[in-house]
Amino acid sequence: MGIPVTFTPFDPLEFKNAKISDAALGALKREIGNILSSYVGWYDPFCELIQNALDALEARVALENSAGSSDNYEPRLSIIIDLKDNALTISDNGIGLDKDKFEQFLAPNFSFKTGNTRGHKGVGATYVAYGFNYMRVSTKVPGYEASGRIVGAKNWVKANSSGGNPKVEPDASPLADNTFNDFDRGVSITVRFDDETHPKRLDWIQAKTAEKWAKILTIKTGLGSIRKDEKIKVEVVVKGDKETTKFSLPGTSYLWLHQSPCKKSSVKEVFKAQDDLYKKFGPGRKMPDKYSNLDFLYENWTSNELLDLLGTSLDAEEKSIIERHTPTVSVEFGYTAKLWSKFNESLELRANYRVLNAGIQLAANNMPQGETISIPLTRNIGRQNQLHFLIHFENYSPDMGRKGFHRELTDFARSVSRQISENHLAKLRYLLKANTGVAPDLVREMKISDWKKDMLTHEDSQPLVLKSEHFFLPTERVSITSAPTREQDVIALFHQLIAGGVVRGISVMSTNERFTYDGLFKVAFDLAPNIYVYDEQKNPLGVPEDTAIALNGKVTEPRVLEYKFSLDGLVEDLENQDKNIKDIDLCVVWDVGTTYTERYGITSLLIPENSDQRQFHGVTHVLSDIETGAKHCDLIVLKDLIDFLNAPAETAVIQRERFE
Numbered sequence: 001m002g003i004p005v006t007f008t009p010f011d012p013l014e015f016k017n018a019k020i021s022d023a024a025l026g027a028l029k030r031e032i033g034n035i036l037s038s039y040v041g042w043y044d045p046f047c048e049l050i051q052n053a054l055d056a057l058e059a060r061v062a063l064e065n066s067a068g069s070s071d072n073y074e075p076r077l078s079i080i081i082d083l084k085d086n087a088l089t090i091s092d093n094g095i096g097l098d099k100d101k102f103e104q105f106l107a108p109n110f111s112f113k114t115g116n117t118r119g120h121k122g123v124g125a126t127y128v129a130y131g132f133n134y135m136r137v138s139t140k141v142p143g144y145e146a147s148g149r150i151v152g153a154k155n156w157v158k159a160n161s162s163g164g165n166p167k168v169e170p171d172a173s174p175l176a177d178n179t180f181n182d183f184d185r186g187v188s189i190t191v192r193f194d195d196e197t198h199p200k201r202l203d204w205i206q207a208k209t210a211e212k213w214a215k216i217l218t219i220k221t222g223l224g225s226i227r228k229d230e231k232i233k234v235e236v237v238v239k240g241d242k243e244t245t246k247f248s249l250p251g252t253s254y255l256w257l258h259q260s261p262c263k264k265s266s267v268k269e270v271f272k273a274q275d276d277l278y279k280k281f282g283p284g285r286k287m288p289d290k291y292s293n294l295d296f297l298y299e300n301w302t303s304n305e306l307l308d309l310l311g312t313s314l315d316a317e318e319k320s321i322i323e324r325h326t327p328t329v330s331v332e333f334g335y336t337a338k339l340w341s342k343f344n345e346s347l348e349l350r351a352n353y354r355v356l357n358a359g360i361q362l363a364a365n366n367m368p369q370g371e372t373i374s375i376p377l378t379r380n381i382g383r384q385n386q387l388h389f390l391i392h393f394e395n396y397s398p399d400m401g402r403k404g405f406h407r408e409l410t411d412f413a414r415s416v417s418r419q420i421s422e423n424h425l426a427k428l429r430y431l432l433k434a435n436t437g438v439a440p441d442l443v444r445e446m447k448i449s450d451w452k453k454d455m456l457t458h459e460d461s462q463p464l465v466l467k468s469e470h471f472f473l474p475t476e477r478v479s480i481t482s483a484p485t486r487e488q489d490v491i492a493l494f495h496q497l498i499a500g501g502v503v504r505g506i507s508v509m510s511t512n513e514r515f516t517y518d519g520l521f522k523v524a525f526d527l528a529p530n531i532y533v534y535d536e537q538k539n540p541l542g543v544p545e546d547t548a549i550a551l552n553g554k555v556t557e558p559r560v561l562e563y564k565f566s567l568d569g570l571v572e573d574l575e576n577q578d579k580n581i582k583d584i585d586l587c588v589v590w591d592v593g594t595t596y597t598e599r600y601g602i603t604s605l606l607i608p609e610n611s612d613q614r615q616f617h618g619v620t621h622v623l624s625d626i627e628t629g630a631k632h633c634d635l636i637v638l639k640d641l642i643d644f645l646n647a648p649a650e651t652a653v654i655q656r657e658r659f660e
Contacts, residue, residue, distance in 0.1 A: 003138050003147035003175070007099070009167040012106035012129060012150075032130050032157050039127050041370075042199050043220040048128055049090040049189055051222040051367060053077055054252070056094025056187060057232060063095060075232040078179040078188075081213055082239040083203045087134075089176040091188035096141035106150070106168070130157050134192040136171055140185045147171050154196050179235070206350045210238040210247035215347065216355050218255040222367040226328070226392045228253035254368065254390060255356070257339055258296035258332045265291055267299035267331075270428055286627050293433045297333040297425065302326075306416070313419055321412045325393040329416060333425050334358075335432035336577045337385035358385045360413050362405050363392040370404050375417045379568065380426070380595050382576040387425070389417045429575065430599040430626060448517075448583055452558040455509050455520050474501065484590045484638070487565045493638055494563070494588045502645070503541065503618030503636070505532055509558055516579060519561040521586065523616040525551040532617050536608060540648055541620075541641070544612045559585035567623075567635070568593030571600070581623075581632045588636045592621070601626045602635070604655040606644045620644070621659075 041047070057075040064070040080089040097105060106129040129135050130153040138147035148168040156166050175181065180188040193200055207213050214236040218224045223234060230251035238245050258264045270291055277285045301309060303326040307319070314322070321327065334340070337358060344354045359372035368390070375384040391413045398405050405413075478500065484490050491511070497503045505527075509520040525532060529552050534542035542548075560583050564570045567589045573579040592602060603622045605614045613622065621635040644651040 003140070003145050003172070007103070007146050007148065007170060009148075009169045010103050011165045011167050012103075013165055029157055032126060035126050036131050036154075036157065039131065040198070042205075043217075044198075045088060045128070045131075045191060045193075046217060047221045047367075047369075048125075049088065049191070050077075050079070050217070052125070052189075053090050053092035053094060053187070054222050054225070054232070056092050056096070059095040060093070060185075061231075076179075076183070077232055077234045078177055078237070079213075079217070079234070080177050080237045080239065081202060081210075082176070083208070084239055084241055085192070086194070086202055087176065087190055087192045088202065089188065089190040091177045091180040091183070091186065093183035093186040096185040096187055097137075097139040098141050099144050099146070102137075102139050102144075102146055102148075103168075128189065128191060129153055130166075132191045132197055133194055134190075136176070136190045137168075138175060138180065138188045140180075140183060140187075142185065147175070158196070204350070205353055207347060208238065208240055208245075210236045210245040212347050212349075213238050214247045214249055215255060218249070218253070219356050219368070223249065223252050224254040224368050225252040226254060226363050226366050226368075226390070254330075254363075256298070256330075256332055257334065257343060257356075257388070258298045262295035263293065264296040264298060265294055265431070267297055267425070267428065270297065270431065287431065291431050294431050295335055295339070295433060297428055297432065298331065300328060300330040302328055309424065310416065310419055313423070317408065318412055318415060321393075321408065325396050325409070327394070327412070327416075328392045329420065330390040330392075331417075331420065331425070332388050333428075333432070334386050334388075335434075337382075338577060340385075340388070356388075358388050360389045360391060360417050362398075362410070362413055363390060364396045364398060364405070365394070366392075369398050373410060373414065375421060376414050377418055377421060379422065380572055380575065382572045382578075383421065383426075383429075385576065387417070387421055389413070389420075391416065426595075426598050434574075434581070444516075444580060444583065447515075448560065451515055452520060455558060459509060472499070472501075484565065487563055487569075490565055490588060490590050490638060491563050494636065497618075497638075497641075502641075505617045507555075508561070517560050517583065518563045520558040521561045522558060523556040525554050525616075534611055534614070536648075540611075540644065541614075541618050542611075543614050543617060547615065561585070562587040564589045566591055566593040567637075568595045571595045571598075584633045586619075586634045586636065587623070588638065590637070591639045592635070592637055596623070597626075599626055600624065600632065601629065602659050604640075604659040606640060606648075606655045607652050607660070 039048075054077070057077065060073065061070065061075060064073040076093045078089075078091040080087075080091075082089070105125050129150055133152050133154045134149065135153070136147070136149040139145065147170065149171040150166050150168045153166040175188060176190045177188050180186065193202060205216075207216060214223075214234075217236070228251060230253075232252050234249040234252065236247045236249070270287075273287060273291060277287065303322050306327065306329055307314070307322060340354075340356055340358050343356055347355060349355070357372045359374050361368050361372050362370055372388075375387055375389065377384050393405075393409060396405075396409070404410070478493070478496055480489070480493050480496060484493055494503070495508065498506055498508070505524050507522045507524050509522060511519040525548065529545070529548040532543055532548040533539060533545045562570060562579070562584050564587060567587065570579070570584075570587055570589070571593070572595070574581055596602065601624045603610060603613065603624060604620070605611055605622065606620055615634070618636055618641075619634045620637045620641050623632045623635055624630060625632060640651065640655070643654075
């Protein structure tokens with residue numbers, strides 16, 4: 001059903017210039033061209049039409065409130081994505097356009113909006129009208145209805161010749177959205193895409209159902225409103241070649257992964273629980289199970305809470321931004337980066353196409369805008385893929401179109417997200433899940449088992465033997481003359497310490513570039529027991545005599561060996577789910593770094609009274625669970641080992657101060 005024709009064709013440009021000269025027309029076309037060139041995002045048409053519709057709904061709510069009739073009004077938004085006809089229709093039962101506004105709103109840089117609306121720059125309608133070669137707009141208000149279309153406007157802007165200006169002509173044909181017939185007032189706009197538009201094809205991303213499109217638009221447009229509004233009823237319809245699907249949203253709100261069924265907790269709740277436990281039981285009390293093995297930690301801070309949280313770490317410019325734009329900061333911290341990958345995979349979009357990413361999503365005037373930017377972490381770099389921030393600024397709109405936020409605001413967002421991540425969220429990392437579950441563990445363990453079997457076969461078929469009474473004579477020094485600066489140096493130094501007899505009983509089976517872990521080793525007690533027995537002066541890296549005797553002549557099965565320059569590197573691999581602490585038996589590093597303290601504890605075996613805990617020769621430390629104290633793996637920290645051998649008493653003091 002169409003809408004009655006109630007107007008004569010009009011040129012939207014005449015509103016700005018009663019008489020258009022060739023020079024003025026050229027300037028206008030350049031002005032429109034500049035507006036169009038600023039819209040570079042794939043979702044810009046959706047953003048503009050949806051934000052205009054939401055603004056109209058908010059204006060209608062204000063009108064009904066003033067009239068005392070709000071109880072009888074239900075805001076409604078209809079979105080039709082016609083993949084077959086390559087068209088997009090957005091309809092609302094908002095405030096609508098009266099006759100004057102209907103003839104004026106397409107003029108460049110003309111806007112009826114106030115500073116409280118989402119866009120309020122007055123360029124969006126121009127983009128919709130002249131950024132496409134087909135646009136239809138229908139309006140209803142008390143006492144006035146009209147429906148018109150403008151055709152060929154995009155081609156006209158691109159053409160060098162002046163030609164006839166595109167006009168809005170009456171259109172009484174059936175509407176693309178039958179829902180609009182049921183609205184008492186409002187606006188319905190349809191645009192069609194072609195080879196001259198961006199995007200060219202709505203089916204390019206290969207989203208085929210209304211539910212998937214609804215999720216996408218909740219991430220990319222004003223449907224993902226920062227302040228949740230459950231009063232607006234949204235219906236998304238997707239028309240495909242074979243079927244039409246519908247999906248309803250109970251309001252507008254940003255899409256968070258932690259809102260799906262999962263185990264989660266708010267950051268403020270966790271900190272309160274920690275404080276309560278400390279007050280009641282003192283330090284070291286384990287958190288209740290409800291806070292362990294979480295899928296997500298999440299939180300939202302107001303601008304005042306942000307000032308309290310970050311305090312003196314904020315500089316003068318950042319405090320000024322908080323005062324001017326009252327930003328709110330929301331975050332979700334997932335146990336693995338794969339949570340975002342799985343969400344994107346669930347949408348079944350074109351290959352390697354991602355809609356939702358970890359990082360920082362900037363927002364202004366109640367809607368997300370632009371693409372995510374990275375969190376500039378200075379440690380645990382991989383964790384930036386486990387965090388999603390939403391930082392919303394009031395009283396601000398990005399530059400024309402989607403070109404982005406001013407540098408001072410992006411710098412603010414990066415700084416605040418980094419400080420919250422490193423100074424606050426990092427302390428709670430131990431509450432998140434450590435691995436992905438039983439089935440993946442079993443698969444991983446079987447692969448490791450097969451690897452060990454392969455290397456045992458290789459060892460049997462191609463043994464490497466070098467024996468002579470003239471070789472391996474002690475030189476009482478190492479040939480590496482400077483401290484390691486990278487992982488390769490650590491490997492070289494460690495192997496020389498083994499060959500020189502500083503570390504005894506470790507047989508390296510292989511190093512590996514293709515498998516998850518660096519190599520395999522065996523622990524051998526195949527020489528005389530006294531070679532391995534601890535002696536404070538002669539053999540300070542040894543094991544207790546009982547251990548050496550009990551294991552005399554024994555050689556273990558293959559074990560997993562990891563090399564890192566710093567233990568920080570291993571912690572990062574574990575947090576990114578690239579490696580699993582259950583698999584690793586020994587990690588050789590130059591130093592222990594600092595990030596282990598968030599989740600792990602370290603016991604130093606370089607303290608004389610702890611030496612009886614050493615299970616095989618050369619082990620310097622043990623990595624354990626910070627909560628339970630359960631052992632994870634052995635460590636050989638080369639820097640501490642060398643310091644200890646050169647100055648055992650002094651190093652033992654330092655070790656006590658650092659690890660006890």
